[in-house]
Amino acid sequence: MSEKMAEVLRYVESNGDAALERLCDLLRIPSISTQKHHSADCRKAAGWLADELRGLGFTASLREVSWAEPGHPMVVGHDEANEEKLQSGQTHVLFYGHYDVQPTDPEVLWNTDPFKPCLKETDDGRKVIVARGASDDKGQVMTFIEACRAWKAVHGELPVAVSFLLEGEEESGGENLLPFLKANLEELKADVALICDTAMPDRKTPAITTSLRGTVAEEIELVAACQDLHSGMYGNAAANPAFLLCQIISGLRDEKGRVTLPGFYDGVTEPDEQVRAQWRALYPDDAALLEGVGLSQAAGERGFSAIEQTWCRPSFEVNGLTGGYQDDGFKTIIPARASAKLSFRLVPGQDPLKIREAFRAYVRAALPEDVDAVFTSHGASPGFAVNGESPFLLATLEALSSEWGQRAVMTGCGGSIPVAEEIREALGMDALMVGFAQADDRIHSPNEQYGLDSFFHGIRSWVRILAALAR
């Protein structure tokens, strides 16, 4: 390790409290992007980040986006030294993260206010910070910003040219990202993108996520009678949209757990046996993935382990169901309408738009004359796999291995980070997904947390990666 980098790592050690305080400032902003009444909070989080970047010597600005709803601004920043570095042939990295967070319902299950971050020691003695967005993705975004701060503080400059793109709609469709990338191609193009929005396979093993699942997220509302009906007077004779919704949803998986839409598995390839073996070492049985959340066995497509089902197999899930009477007691009605939020997770090779159309055609074909369906798209993005020959992959794996004292591995991820695929599509460059979250961080759930080990090892990891990517 160079003495230069060692000095930066020592700076990180000595200035941890201030870094944590800055993260808490960001976590206090309730930037829930899918809820309209939090629009001003999203803008506030964007402004806070732009101010941070300016304080580090970046030119930074909020960039309006209006191709689609909700239209929360992008934060774009460039190190003032970038031009000089690029002229001398230095590597240019674009860092991507998102400042928006998921909703906080059900609020009653939170032990503390989701937007009042607090430090807690878990049962296994780990120190964590609890807040909505702590792990997904504010804590992770701040690991990279703090690494930049440390390099600048100690040496007055970064090892490479660095630009930032911080999004505010990752949790609500993110439909503005691709047009924004395309409209700002020259400004955003770099040698490689770094994305910090993924998890480690366990507490000690660093990883680069080399595959992601895409998503087709759909909301359907079925509408039948012009009003809720008395289920005695009309029961049997009147179309029941809640029952029909259950039939439609139930028909989307067969008895082997496979999705039934025609053409759904077109383009899907079986996982490589060597990769499966590596994953089996990390997750020897289904419980290794599931027991932390109170489950024991893989529920989806037969013939694949739990980790394979999430990392490399497409799926269908019900995310929300609504219809009829939901309060205390009982109400004998046939609801006039019923709706569901549904999503398909896609692997590389599947075409999201074709699958969306196949889904809608399937629903339409199931509708009797008296029932109408209204469809709302909540996003469609393909699966993604990193180019194994990326010149930046090895350097990053090595930097991670050094920081954590354990060989970094390549893993899959069942979630969607459409930006990785969109960066490749729009900007023609690779995206390396390096993240420090843990499986038990409860992202999207009540009492979301981020470990201080994740946070500080994360900052140190980026300090090393920035050095490793320099030419």
Add this chain to the structure above:
Amino acid sequence: MSEKMAEVLRYVESNGDAALERLCDLLRIPSISTQKHHSADCRKAAGWLADELRGLGFTASLREVSWAEPGHPMVVGHDEANEEKLQSGQTHVLFYGHYDVQPTDPEVLWNTDPFKPCLKETDDGRKVIVARGASDDKGQVMTFIEACRAWKAVHGELPVAVSFLLEGEEESGGENLLPFLKANLEELKADVALICDTAMPDRKTPAITTSLRGTVAEEIELVAACQDLHSGMYGNAAANPAFLLCQIISGLRDEKGRVTLPGFYDGVTEPDEQVRAQWRALYPDDAALLEGVGLSQAAGERGFSAIEQTWCRPSFEVNGLTGGYQDDGFKTIIPARASAKLSFRLVPGQDPLKIREAFRAYVRAALPEDVDAVFTSHGASPGFAVNGESPFLLATLEALSSEWGQRAVMTGCGGSIPVAEEIREALGMDALMVGFAQADDRIHSPNEQYGLDSFFHGIRSWVRILAALAR
């Protein structure tokens, strides 16, 4: 028509405004029995009715019930002249109605406050009173009370001995009724019960409902993971209780619309061809029942018309569905739990307790190891058919035919009025269901209404029936 009765009918004509004002007073009390925070309102409605009865020369009292929740009081009243009439061999009738009402959600669909009754003229020129409970059942209860008032006002006495039983839990399981009847057998036993909680087949044809469907109402909650999960990280591998709920519900009807529970149709008899013909005259096609609510075709069991499906065939309905994210936008979770309110409508011959057990066994058999089910019963009552040889049936049909100028018919009803069966079981007497509601009264729905024609012809009908039942 006797001059004595004609005088009473003229009194009804001349005192309509005051009768309507009394109905409005009762409608202003929000006696929603299934919602705990309305318990005091239920008691208030009971007290209001007891006061009315006392004003008419009845001994009346609130009777506590505590065999089951929610425990709203019964109102019991006896005409002070009963003993004298019984000694002289006069007929004794027990009138049953209920003072509780359904919840009012969704409130936004009401054009006026559900508990501020208002008079309205409908598009077809009919005057109606709009309020929750206007038709089901406060308006109908008041037709009988006003008929008694008119007899007493004009002649100082009723033609027959009259007792009242007014319930406060008809819309919330009504589990206290049967034990209350059994515990008060001697006090409540009469020659015949009169129940006013049913509808007419059209605007002009009076009817006695001679069959009713019973109900098995069940709530199930499926519980899987210990928290909502990220649907990317866990999707496919984690059990999804919302999807499983849809599978379970979907499996409860086959492709012919028949309920699939083993033994479900045991004891069910096909309807008599003569009865079917009478019903076909009233409802020549499915649209005749359904078009008023925006539907066109019978959705349930194939081989039966819409009216047969509701009047004489058992059914299964989804009354409410809840699971996962239900707010604006999208949340990529696998819900930890999902629940449904479900009901079976039963015809005479089916055993409600056997059907409840068959349902629960079916659900339990569908559960994988990682999912638990919690069951809550919201009532179980058998179907009902009137004894065709009741000595009071013909007299009542004739009185109705005279009042409406059209021959009264015997109809079925798809709804449940467990009291009819329970009165037969506990008190060993027949119950005649005579009601003046209309199909478009929107009972259980927003903007419930009761026509002034229903109300005043209803009062006059009871004036005649009381005379017709006298020996």
